[in-house]
Amino acid sequence: MKALGRVLALALLCHGVIAGPSGLPAEQTRAVRSAPRKLHGRFLHITDIHPDEFYKVHSSTDEDGACHRGKGPAGPYGAETSDCDSPFSLVNATFDWIAANLKDTIDFVVWTGDSARHDRDEELPRSADQVLGTNTWIADKFAHLFADEDGTGMTIPVVPNFGNNDILPHNILLPGPNKWFQTYLHIWRHFIPEEQRHSFEFGGWFHVEVIPNKLAVFSLNTLYFFDRNAGVDGCANPGEPGYKQMEWLRVQLQFLRERGMKAILIGHVPPARTESKKLWDETCWQKYTLWMHQFRDVVVVGLYGHMNIDHFLIHDSEEIDIAALSGSSEWGIREAMEDDLSVQGASDYLMELRQHWAKLPPPATFKGEADGVNEDGKRRKGKKRKDPWGERYHLTLVGPSIVPTYFPTLRVFEYNITGLEHVSIWKDIQQGGLQNTTESGLSQKHLELRQFSTEAESQVDLDDITSAKKKKKPKKKPKTPVHDPNLNVPSPPAKGSPPGPAYSPQPLTLLGYTQYFANLTHINNLTLTDATIQEDGEEEGWWDWLLRWRKGKHGGKKPASPYPPRPREFAFEVEYSTFEDRIYQLGDLTVNSLVRLAVRIGERVDNAKNERKGEEEEEVEDEDSDGEIEAGKKKKKRKKGRKGRKGKKRRKRNETWLHFLKHAFVGTLEEEELKKFD
Numbered sequence: 001m002k003a004l005g006r007v008l009a010l011a012l013l014c015h016g017v018i019a020g021p022s023g024l025p026a027e028q029t030r031a032v033r034s035a036p037r038k039l040h041g042r043f044l045h046i047t048d049i050h051p052d053e054f055y056k057v058h059s060s061t062d063e064d065g066a067c068h069r070g071k072g073p074a075g076p077y078g079a080e081t082s083d084c085d086s087p088f089s090l091v092n093a094t095f096d097w098i099a100a101n102l103k104d105t106i107d108f109v110v111w112t113g114d115s116a117r118h119d120r121d122e123e124l125p126r127s128a129d130q131v132l133g134t135n136t137w138i139a140d141k142f143a144h145l146f147a148d149e150d151g152t153g154m155t156i157p158v159v160p161n162f163g164n165n166d167i168l169p170h171n172i173l174l175p176g177p178n179k180w181f182q183t184y185l186h187i188w189r190h191f192i193p194e195e196q197r198h199s200f201e202f203g204g205w206f207h208v209e210v211i212p213n214k215l216a217v218f219s220l221n222t223l224y225f226f227d228r229n230a231g232v233d234g235c236a237n238p239g240e241p242g243y244k245q246m247e248w249l250r251v252q253l254q255f256l257r258e259r260g261m262k263a264i265l266i267g268h269v270p271p272a273r274t275e276s277k278k279l280w281d282e283t284c285w286q287k288y289t290l291w292m293h294q295f296r297d298v299v300v301v302g303l304y305g306h307m308n309i310d311h312f313l314i315h316d317s318e319e320i321d322i323a324a325l326s327g328s329s330e331w332g333i334r335e336a337m338e339d340d341l342s343v344q345g346a347s348d349y350l351m352e353l354r355q356h357w358a359k360l361p362p363p364a365t366f367k368g369e370a371d372g373v374n375e376d377g378k379r380r381k382g383k384k385r386k387d388p389w390g391e392r393y394h395l396t397l398v399g400p401s402i403v404p405t406y407f408p409t410l411r412v413f414e415y416n417i418t419g420l421e422h423v424s425i426w427k428d429i430q431q432g433g434l435q436n437t438t439e440s441g442l443s444q445k446h447l448e449l450r451q452f453s454t455e456a457e458s459q460v461d462l463d464d465i466t467s468a469k470k471k472k473k474p475k476k477k478p479k480t481p482v483h484d485p486n487l488n489v490p491s492p493p494a495k496g497s498p499p500g501p502a503y504s505p506q507p508l509t510l511l512g513y514t515q516y517f518a519n520l521t522h523i524n525n526l527t528l529t530d531a532t533i534q535e536d537g538e539e540e541g542w543w544d545w546l547l548r549w550r551k552g553k554h555g556g557k558k559p560a561s562p563y564p565p566r567p568r569e570f571a572f573e574v575e576y577s578t579f580e581d582r583i584y585q586l587g588d589l590t591v592n593s594l595v596r597l598a599v600r601i602g603e604r605v606d607n608a609k610n611e612r613k614g615e616e617e618e619e620v621e622d623e624d625s626d627g628e629i630e631a632g633k634k635k636k637k638r639k640k641g642r643k644g645r646k647g648k649k650r651r652k653r654n655e656t657w658l659h660f661l662k663h664a665f666v667g668t669l670e671e672e673e674l675k676k677f678d
C-alpha cells in the first residue's frame with residue numbers, strides 16, 4: 001500500500017501541471033536547490049511508455065478484452081508479457097521511482113517515443129485528443145520532474161522523439177510542415193531549444209546541446225525513414241523529407257565536427273536490418289550507414305526504441321552500396337518487418353542477427369581468439385592491424401520498453417567525463433540565455449534551413465492520408481547508377497585525426513549501462529484461478545508465434561476473489577549491468593567491445609559436426625603444447641588445465657547467446673523456453 005500512497009502523493013504533486021512546471025511544492029524545490037549541478041556522467045534512456053487511459057485492473061487480457069473490459073488477470077501495474085498497454089499507475093510509479101532514484105544523478109534524458117496507446121482495440125479506436133493527451137501528460141511529467149527552483153525552466157534537458165504511435169493514423173506521417181509538428185512544438189516546448197524550433201516545425205527533427213559545446217543529442221524523425229510510412233518514400237529523392245533530414249544531419253554533424261563536438265543520435269524506429277527483414281527504407285539505411293561511417297569521429301552511438309526487445313545492431317560500412325543508396329538496386333530483397341513482433345518473430349529476427357554476427361571478422365585487437373571458426377568450419381580472417389579500432393562498424397543500441405510486452409524497463413548509461421569536470425552545463429547556459437552557444441555556425445545554419453523551407457510542399461491536410469499510396473513499388477534500375485548528382489557524400493574525418501569516442505576510450509565514450517526492470521509478476525501480487533478452457537493455452541506457451549494477440553503469461557485466468565488486488569510496493573531492480581555481467585564481459589561500450597561480444601554470441605557450438613570439429617581442434621592444440629619443452633609433470637598439468645579451459649569456453653560461448661536472448665526478453669522467459677529458440 002506504500003506504493004499506492006506514493007503514487008497518490010505524486011498524483012497530488014502533478015496536479016495542475018498542464019499549465020507548465022510552475023508553482024512547485026516546497027519539498028520539490030528544496031531538493032533542486034541543494035544540488036549544485038555538475039556532470040554526473042550518467043543519463044537515462046526511456047522508451048515506449050504507451051500509457052492507456054482505458055486500462056482496467058482485473059479486466060481480460062484476451063484480444064476481445066484488451067485490458068479494457070471483461071474479467072481476467074490484468075494486474076494493477078500492467079499485464080506483463082501481453083499485448084496490453086500501460087496503466088497510468090505504471091507510468092506514475094515509474095516517474096515516482098525516477099524521482100526517488102535517478103533524478104539528481106543524471107545529466108540528461110533521452111525519450112524515444114510512443115507515448116500513446118496502440119491502436120489495437122477495435123471497440124476503442126484512437127482519437128487525436130487521446131494520442132496528444134497522453135503525450136501531453138508524459139511531457140508535462142518530465143517538465144515537472146526536472147523543474148528548476150523558480151519554475152521557469154528545467155534542471156536538465158530531456159530530448160523527446162516521435163514514435164510511430166504518436167500520430168494518427170499510426171505509421172503514417174506526411175512531409176512537414178504539418179499540424180502534428182505544430183502541436184508537438186507546443187507539447188514539447190520545454191524540450192526543443194529556441195533555435196531549433198524552425199527545424200522542428202519543418203521536419204520534426206532537432207538537436208539539443210546537452211553538454212554545451214561538447215555533446216549534442218540529435219532527435220531524428222525516424223518516421224521519414226520508416227518503411228511502413230506510406231506517406232513518404234525514402235531518402236534518395238531530394239523532394240522527400242527523408243532526403244532533407246539526411247542533408248540536415250550531414251550539415252549539422254559537419255558543424256559539430258568543426259566545433260570539436262560529439263553527437264548521440266536518437267530515434268524511435270531503429271535501423272534494424274537482417275538478411276530477410278528491415279525496418280527502414282533501404283535508401284535511408286544506406287545513407288545512414290554512409291553518414292555514420294563518414295562521421296565516425298563525431299557520433300558516439302545511436303539509441304533507439306520501438307522493438308521492445310533489448311538488443312544491439314552492428315552496422316558494417318562494407319555493406320554500403322552506392323547504387324542502392326540512390327534507390328537503384330537492392331530492392332525487394334528484404335521484407336518490411338511486422339510492426340509488433342511476437343516472441344517467435346523476435347527470436348527469428350535475433351537469430352538472423354546472430355547468423356550475421358557469426359560471419360563478422362573479429363576486431364583486430366583480439367588477442368588470443370583472433371581467428372574464430374565459422375559455421376562451415378573455415379577459419380575467419382581478421383583484418384589484423386589494418387582497422388585496430390573497428391572503424392568499419394558503428395553501433396545502434398535498442399532499449400527495451402516501459403510497456404510490459406515483457407517487463408517494464410529503464411536503462412541508465414554511464415559515459416566518460418574525464419576532463420569535463422569544469423565545463424559549463426546545460427543549465428548554466430539556459431540561465432545565461434539560450435542563444436550563446438552556436439557562434440559562427442548560426443547564420444549558416446539558418447540559411448540552410450531556409451533553403452529547405454522554400455522547397456517544402458504546402459501544408460497538407462490530415463484527410464489526405466486516406467489517399468496516400470499503400471505500398472511502394474520496387475524502383476526500376478536505371479541504366480547508369482554511377483553518379484548521383486543528389487548524393488552529397490559527407491567529408492570523412494580529417495587525415496590523421498584520432499578515432500572518435502565510439503572507438504577508443506576518451507571523454508564521452510560510453511562506459512556501460514545498468515538495465516533496470518520491474519517484476520510485475522511479483523509486484524502485482526495477483527491471486528488467480530485457472531478459468532474455463534485451459535486445454536487451449538496448455539500446449540502452446542503464451543509466447544507462441546501463431547497467436548495474433550498475446551494474452552500474456554496469465555492469459556485466460558481469472559481473479560480468485562472479487563476484491564481488488566493488493567500489489568506489493570512498486571520498484572525497479574537491476575536486471576543486469578554491463579559493468580558486472582560476467583558473461584558479457586564488456587569493459588566499455590566501444591565498437592570493438594560490442595563486436596567482440598557479437599562474435600561470441602554468433603559462435604555456434606551446439607551441432608554435432610562443430611562439436612566434433614571443436615574436439616579435433618582441441619587435440620591439435622594439445623599436440624602443440626606437447627611440443628613445448630617442459631617437464632613431464634608440468635606438461636600434464638598444463639594440458640589438463642587447457643582441456644578444462646576449453647570445455648568451459650565452449651560452454652560459455654553457448655551461454656552467451658542464451659544470456660543475450662534472456663536479456664532480449666527482459667528475463668520473462670525461462671531457460672527451457674529460451675533453448676527452443678536456439
Ligand SMILES: *[C@@H]1O[C@H](CO)[C@@H](O)[C@H](O)[C@H]1NC(C)=O
Binds near residue numbers: 007011089092
Ligand atoms: C497518476 O497521476 C495522475 C497525476 O499526474 C493522477 O491524475 C492519476 O490519478 C494517477 N493515476 C493513477 C492510476 O495513480
Ligand SMILES: *[C@@H]1O[C@H](CO)[C@@H](O)[C@H](O)[C@H]1NC(C)=O
Binds near residue numbers: 433436
Ligand atoms: C556570449 O558569448 C560571448 C563571446 O563568446 C561572451 O563574451 C559572453 O559573455 C556570452 N554571453 C553570455 C550571456 O553567456
Ligand SMILES: *[C@@H]1O[C@H](CO)[C@@H](O)[C@H](O)[C@H]1NC(C)=O
Binds near residue numbers: 417418505511588
Ligand atoms: C576516460 O577518458 C580518459 C581520457 O581520455 C582516459 O584516460 C580514461 O581511461 C577513460 N576512462 C575509462 C574508464 O575508459
Ligand SMILES: *[C@@H]1O[C@H](CO)[C@@H](O)[C@H](O)[C@H]1NC(C)=O
Binds near residue numbers: 519520521666
Ligand atoms: C519475477 O517474480 C516471480 C514471482 O515472484 C518470480 O517467480 C520470477 O522468477 C521473477 N522473475 C525475475 C526475472 O526475477
Ligand SMILES: *[C@@H]1O[C@H](CO)[C@@H](O)[C@H](O)[C@H]1NC(C)=O
Binds near residue numbers: 565567
Ligand atoms: C498479496 O495479496 C494477498 C491476497 O490479496 C494479500 O493477502 C497480501 O497481503 C498481499 N501482499 C502484500 C505484500 O501486499
Ligand SMILES: *[C@@H]1O[C@H](CO)[C@@H](O)[C@H](O)[C@H]1NC(C)=O
Binds near residue numbers: 650654
Ligand atoms: C548449447 O545450447 C543448446 C540449446 O540451447 C543445448 O542443447 C546444448 O546442450 C548446449 N551446448 C553446450 C555445450 O552447452
